[in-house]
Amino acid sequence: MTDLISIAVTTVVLGSIYGLVAIGMTMIYGILRVLDMSQGSMVMVGGFVGWGIMTSAGWSPIVALVAAFAACFALGVVTQLVSVQPLIGRRGVDFEMITFITTFAVAIVFSNVALQIWGAGQHPVPNIVSGSVELYNGVNLTYQSMLMAGVSIAIMIAFGVFLTRSRYGIAVRAIAQDVDAARLMGVPIKRVFPVVMGFASALAGIAGVFLAGQYFASPTAGDQPLLIALIVVVFGGLGSLPGTIVAAYAIGLIQASASTLIGTTWALPILYGVILLVLLVRPQGLLGRPMEARL
Amino acid sequence: MTRRRPTPMQATFTRWKVSISLALLAIAVLIPFVYPNQYGTGVMVTMMILITLNASWNFTLGHAGVWNFGQLALYAAGGYGCGMLVLHASFPPVLALIGGALAGAVFATLLALPTLRLFGIYTSLLTFAAAVVLQLVIQNDDTGATGGAFGLPSIQGFFGGLDPLWQVRAWYWLCLAIAVATVVGLAVLMKQPFGLALRTLRDSLPYGSARGVDPRRYRVLAFALSGALAGLAGGLYTLYNGSIAPNVMGLTPLSIYVTMIVVGGLGTITGPIIGTVILTIVQQALIDHPGTQLTVLGLVLLVIVVFFPRGIAAEGAKVTRRVEAWMNEEEEVGGDAMAPVPVTASGRA
Numbered sequence: 140m141t142d143l144i145s146i147a148v149t150t151v152v153l154g155s156i157y158g159l160v161a162i163g164m165t166m167i168y169g170i171l172r173v174l175d176m177s178q179g180s181m182v183m184v185g186g187f188v189g190w191g192i193m194t195s196a197g198w199s200p201i202v203a204l205v206a207a208f209a210a211c212f213a214l215g216v217v218t219q220l221v222s223v224q225p226l227i228g229r230r231g232v233d234f235e236m237i238t239f240i241t242t243f244a245v246a247i248v249f250s251n252v253a254l255q256i257w258g259a260g261q262h263p264v265p266n267i268v269s270g271s272v273e274l275y276n277g278v279n280l281t282y283q284s285m286l287m288a289g290v291s292i293a294i295m296i297a298f299g300v301f302l303t304r305s306r307y308g309i310a311v312r313a314i315a316q317d318v319d320a321a322r323l324m325g326v327p328i329k330r331v332f333p334v335v336m337g338f339a340s341a342l343a344g345i346a347g348v349f350l351a352g353q354y355f356a357s358p359t360a361g362d363q364p365l366l367i368a369l370i371v372v373v374f375g376g377l378g379s380l381p382g383t384i385v386a387a388y389a390i391g392l393i394q395a396s397a398s399t400l401i402g403t404t405w406a407l408p409i410l411y412g413v414i415l416l417v418l419l420v421r422p423q424g425l426l427g428r429p430m431e432a433r434l
Numbered sequence: 435m436t437r438r439r440p441t442p443m444q445a446t447f448t449r450w451k452v453s454i455s456l457a458l459l460a461i462a463v464l465i466p467f468v469y470p471n472q473y474g475t476g477v478m479v480t481m482m483i484l485i486t487l488n489a490s491w492n493f494t495l496g497h498a499g500v501w502n503f504g505q506l507a508l509y510a511a512g513g514y515g516c517g518m519l520v521l522h523a524s525f526p527p528v529l530a531l532i533g534g535a536l537a538g539a540v541f542a543t544l545l546a547l548p549t550l551r552l553f554g555i556y557t558s559l560l561t562f563a564a565a566v567v568l569q570l571v572i573q574n575d576d577t578g579a580t581g582g583a584f585g586l587p588s589i590q591g592f593f594g595g596l597d598p599l600w601q602v603r604a605w606y607w608l609c610l611a612i613a614v615a616t617v618v619g620l621a622v623l624m625k626q627p628f629g630l631a632l633r634t635l636r637d638s639l640p641y642g643s644a645r646g647v648d649p650r651r652y653r654v655l656a657f658a659l660s661g662a663l664a665g666l667a668g669g670l671y672t673l674y675n676g677s678i679a680p681n682v683m684g685l686t687p688l689s690i691y692v693t694m695i696v697v698g699g700l701g702t703i704t705g706p707i708i709g710t711v712i713l714t715i716v717q718q719a720l721i722d723h724p725g726t727q728l729t730v731l732g733l734v735l736l737v738i739v740v741f742f743p744r745g746i747a748a749e750g751a752k753v754t755r756r757v758e759a760w761m762n763e764e765e766e767v768g769g770d771a772m773a774p775v776p777v778t779a780s781g782r783a
Contacts, residue, residue, distance in 0.1 A: 232743040247732030373559045408570045411563045
């Protein structure tokens with residue numbers, strides 16, 4: 140019983156954070172057809188912004204979240220303008236493959252510049268809120284985890300409302316469905332693309348502040364979230380938002396059960412093993428449609 | 435004057451290109467005498483091993499068009515296979531090397547079967563996940579077979595009886611011979627019906643299947659061959675360094691090797707050589723500033739890909755074609771200049 144409750148709690152917390160990073164990636168893929176490998180760097184940058192503002196400057200966590208959002212939004216726009224925009228419509232190249240590589244190059248540059256500036260060490264970031272509540276004998280839920288899960292879920296809901304209700308959200312979904320038709324209807328795609336990537340990066344930055352509170356801020360802090368986010372988006376079906384959210388919690392559940400019941404060293408191999416099996420049975424992910432994006 | 439249309443082999447291996455290649459090969463063979471430096475020669479040994487690895491990777495990633503990001507697992511399978519045969523079964527190094535290549539081929543065949551069901555990004559994640567699983571399994575292995583996170587130490591390689599300078603020279607020539615054989619072999623293969631079938635499947639799977647090219651057979655064969663070559667490179671790495679550890683896999687080596695292939699030119703014959711040589715030089719030039727190495731590497735990758743998405747080799751091929759057209763005009767004044775023959779079936783080079 141203790142195990143079950145602790146698994147359930149970990150699932151919700153992990154799943155919410157993974158969801159926050161992964162919806163950015165799936166949105167970028169759905170709209171731009173780019174698998175953005177620089178999202179991990181945004182998590183890392185978010186962590187360092189959190190460290191700089193909360194630990195070094197000693198300001199409030201709210202400032203850190205806003206600053207991480209702004210910094211990562213700007214970096215996301217720059218990344219798009221540098222590594223994706225020049226390749227749109229280029230003839231004779233496989234756009235998906237080549238942007239996968241350019242965003243990967245941007246990620247290499249970001250993490251090594253961070254390494255030069257801040258060094259390889261782990262920088263502690265305080266939790267935004269402290270304290271915890273005991274749910275069941277021995278199972279503790281920290282307020283930080285509750286806040287992380289709550290904020291992530293709130294952002295995901297707000298995002299869903301934005302995409303389905305607002306004029307801009309509908310324009311974004313129109314691009315995901317058919318770029319040419321959206322352009323003919325007057326959607327300025329050259330302006331929407333950088334904003335989408337900036338917005339997705341900003342979500343990853345916020346996740347970075349939370350994750351740095353849980354672990355540390357370091358130049359490699361983005362590697363694991365990137366891998367997990369990749370797994371989540373592919374597992375859920377690339378470009379499918381509901382699929383991504385379901386997959387985020389499913390991955391959280393697999394990881395939580397594996398670490399609680401078998402041991403943390405085997406959590407990742409088991410996770411990858413399950414993904415291999417799922418992809419063999421359903422090559423297009425949980426809710427994905429083959430060769431077609433859904434948003 | 436009528437002239438016979440050149441066969442694909444003749445069109446690719448023109449007299450001009452063959453003579454340039456032979457001249458470069460002669461330089462490569464003689465470099466250890468001009469540059470009698472043990473450290474420098476050692477760097478070139480590693481470079482030759484990487485050319486073999488990158489050529490094998492380029493075969494599936496570039497020529498066959500399968501998004502394979504698990505090649506380092508095949509490299510490690512070869513390296514570990516070879517090392518374990520020497521250490522645990524006391525095989526002679528030559529047999530262990532062959533064993534390593536076989537291990538790579540077997541692992542590649544296993545990896546190829548599931549990729550047939552997937553497309554694009556999904557393939558890249560599956561192959562990459564397979565590599566991560568292998569790395570994690572080796573790291574967490576406490577049976578002693580693979581040495582866990584510390585790897586396999588003190589493996590006896592070739593040329594143990596020679597003095598250090600001649601030993602590293604002998605290694606250089608061995609690895610040079612294997613790299614040249616790999617690149618030339620793959621270049622010839624790509625001009626055979628087998629290569630044409632692979633390119634067809636890459637450019638249009640439905641068309642290829644409709645023309646009777648069985649994707650399953652060709653992809654599995656391509657993977658097995660690529661895996662055998664990667665396993666061979668892995669075995670050479672283990673025997674040359676005398677050890678192998680799980681850090682031959684992972685994100686950093688992956689990013690360096692992908693950069694080499696893409697900067698050189700994905701899906702080209704000379705691309706892996708050009709990319710590996712250029713990036714080895716860049717890395718050596720920055721050896722005193724280790725922190726900036728990867729930053730520069732990332733910037734080089736970004737700039738080259740944005741400006742020349744098809745790589746340096748493809749840009750070079752344009753120049754080569756112009757020179758060849760010009761040389762043909764010289765040879766037969768008044769005759770019809772040979773029409774430029776595209777390097778590959780598609781425009782993707």
